[in-house]
Amino acid sequence: MSVLSSLSLERAIDRQPPLIAPETSVNAALAHMQAAGSSYLIVTNPDHTFLSLITERDLVRTIAAQQVYAHSPLFQVMPPEAVTAHIKDIPDLLTARMLLRQHKIRHLPLINDQRSVVGTITYDKLSQLLNPVDLLGLRRVKEVMTSQVIGALPDTSFTHMSQLLAHHRVSCLVIHETTGAARHPIGLVTERDIICQWSQDGTNQHRDARDIMSPLHSISPEETLWQAHALMQKHHVRRLVVIHQAGTLAGIVTQTSLLQGIDLDEARLTLNTLQCIVSDHTVELNQTNQKLQRKVEERKRAKAALQLQIARERLVGRITQQIRKSLDLEAVLQATVIEISKFLKADRTLVYCVPEKEHQQGKIVVEAVTNGSLEAQGNHALEPILAKLDFRFYASGRIHSIPDLQAVDRSSQKVRFLRYLGIRSSLFAPIHVRGELWGLLNLNQHETPRCWEKADIKLLEQIVNQVGLAIEQAMLYAQLESAxxxxxxxxxxxxxxQIMNRRRFDECSLKEWRRLAREQQSLSIILCDVDYFKRYNDTYGHQAGDLCLKAVAQALKASVRRPADAVARYGGEEFVILLPNTPLAGACHIAEKVRLQVASLQLLHEKSEVSDWVTISLGVASCIPHPQGSLKTLIEMADTALYEAKENGRNRWSSNTRSQF
Incomplete structure (x- = not known):
């Protein structure tokens, strides 16, 4: 059963619509409309009998035609006719929705036998009652938006805007600036804006679009209708301007668009109506008591079967919805076995994952039990028994049921497993993923035999198909996460x-700078440079140079052990070490440790002027960061210290510090 047919008609009726007398002035009516937060008023006689319906659009038309004054009574401007419906003629939401669409109206007054107003049904109310996650989540704004938008330039006059709204029979104008043929929206002028401005200043001769336009709420054409609905709810608006990525106007989407964009299953919506018609025809066509009784019995059986079928479809729908909403495979499977156990009244329902290879062991993934049954999940004695089942039998996709285990050969592995659990009747449904057998859905009854109906087996076929999709979805998500x-x-x-690069270092160092500025703790940086590396490359070749850089990088990485410390390649033969919560003395100690670690590699360097081996020079800088300070300054300090180390003979470290900056 679809969403609309499950909603109460009473929830869609506004039992307290805004009522007003025909003698009320237009100005007072506008104030009443604004106070009620409504887009319409129902004009009634003193006894509350219906006279007419007046909307914001009606008022805009009269303002555009300059046929109304602030103190004019409503009976001079209200429409002579309005569509109404008797409350008894609206049995369900489908009928109300059809009437709104048929007459192209947004408000449907409801009257009783005395023509008294008893409520109103509006498009806005229907929109609030719908579940937007279910109905709007899979459609895009571009599918339902109106691309033919009536627009106006920022200097358009108040009178001309009123005429445009009335002439084109639209509820708003998009105010835009133009660049060639492209239109760039900057605001909206609605019927309500026109009415409010007119009520404040009846002439408005010197007003233009800039003076009265409302703020622009926009959305991309690629967003979903659910996102559009959420934006409307957030900003309390009834329309959104659709804008291309380049900022140009694409169209407009309204609450009406959302409602019309819902893909409803009309057959299910009319189910109750059709049942009533069948019932009436049954009474009319049966002329004798015997025929009438037969028809009634047939109808009862059909109704029961239909209700059962609807319940099955709801079950599949709930499982499908759970699969779409969650990427947690275990949670999806657990919810599935619980739903199946409740619906089919099974004593035990479990999902078993078959072993991938011949000598491997499968496992019971999830399980649901009732009536105090012993859980099989985690029982390591049972999983090996399940692993001995003939999986080739289930690879073809056939569902196998055993109505009564006491009537079959008890020597087989499967029967011994089932008897071990005290099971009387069992059913196995194979779960396939990408054409391969992934596992089995197993349902059991303990006390009594059970002949599984064809409809139940058909239902389980649908469910295992959905479970297979859920498993494939989880696999794809895992692959995506890994990638x-x-x-x-x-x-x-x-x-x-294979150490941190410059980009990652910049992110980490800035993050630590901000953290330590809050905590007022020390931050140290060590810049390292391989001595005479260009000569090394020229002497031994670039391939040897790459191997040298790799060895130095690993030596640096081995010299720092704390989780927050970081080693990165800063560029070329330069490396950098980030030492959070480390004062200058500690950083100098680590610098010496790093220097010795690189020297201990004993990488031959014949062209070095300071050693026979590859060495490094290091510049150490430390400070206590300040929120208004600069990380760049600390790095420059380390670079200056590195320069001093090189000037003083290389294969050494030099330090630079400030207390705070």
Whole structure:
């Protein structure tokens, strides 16, 4: 059964619509409309009998035609006719929706036998009652938006805007600036804006669009209707301007558009109506008591079957919805077995994942039990028994049921497993993923035999198909997560040395700077440079140079052990070490440790002027960060210290510090 047919008609009726007398002035009516937060008023006699309906659009037309004054009575401007419906003629929401669409109206007054107003049904109310996650989540704004938008330039006069609204029979104008043929929206002028401005200043001769336009609430054509609905609810508006990525006007989407964009299953919506018609025809066509009784019995059976079928479809719908909403496979499977156990009244329902290879063991993934049954999940004695089932039998997709285990051969592995659990009747439904057998859905009855009906088996076929999709969805998500993680690692890791790259270092160092500025703790940086590396490359070749950089990088990485410390390649033969919560003395100690660690590699360097081996020079800088300070200054200090180390003979470290900046 669809969403609309499950809603109460009473919830869609506004039992306290805004009523007003025909002698009320237009100005007072506008004030009443604004106070009620309504887009319409119902004009009634003193006894509350219906006279007419007047909307914002009606008032805009009269203002545009300059046929109304602030103190004019409503009976001079109200429409002579308005569509109404008798409350008894609206049995359900489908009928109300059809009337609104048929007459192209947004408000439907409801009257009783005395023509007294008893309520109103509006498009806005229907929109509030719908579940937008279910109905709007899969459609795009571009599918339902109105691309033919009536617009106006910012200097358009008040009178001309009123005439445009009345002439085109629209509820708003998009105020835009133009660049060539492109229109760039900057605001909206609605019927309500026109009415409010007119009520404040009846002439408005010197007003233009800039003076009265409302703020612009926009959305992309690629967004979903659910996102459009959420934006309307958030900003309390009834329309959104659709804008291309370049900022140009694409169209407009309204609450009416959302409601019309809902893909409803009309057959299910009319189910109750059709049942009433069948019932009436049954009474009319049966001329004798015998025929009448037969028809009634047939109808009862059909109704029961239909209700059962609807319940089955609801079950599949709930499981499908759970699959779409969640990527947690175990949660989806657990919810599925619980739903199946409740619906089919099974004593035990479980999902078993078959082993991937011949000598591996499968496992019971989830399980739901009732009536105090012993849970099989986690029982390591049972999973090996399940692993011995003939999975080739289920690979074809056939569902196998055993109505009564006491009437079958008890020597088979499967029967021994079922008897071990005290099971009397069992059913196995195979779960396939990408054409391969993934597992089994198993339902059991303990006390009595059970002949599983064809409809139940058909239902389980639908469910295992959905479960297969859920498993495939979870697999794809896991693959996507793995691929994203690998991509992120590639984006943050230097491809040669396999340590942090400059980009990642910049992010980490800025994050630590801000944290330590709050905590007022020390932050130290060590800049490292391989001595005479260009000579090394020229002597031994670039391939040897790459191997040298890799070895140095790993030596640096081995010298810092705390989780927050970081080593990165800063560029070329330069490296940088980030030391949070480390004062200058500690950083100098680590610098010496790093220098010795690199020297201990004993990488031959014949062209070095300071050693026979590859060495490094280091610049150490430390400070207590200040919120208004600069990380760049700290790095420059470390660079200055590195320069001093090189000037003083290389293969050494030099330090630079400030208390705070």
């Amino acid at each position: 994203n993680q690998q991509l992120q690692e590639q984006a943050y890791i230097d491809s040669l040395t």
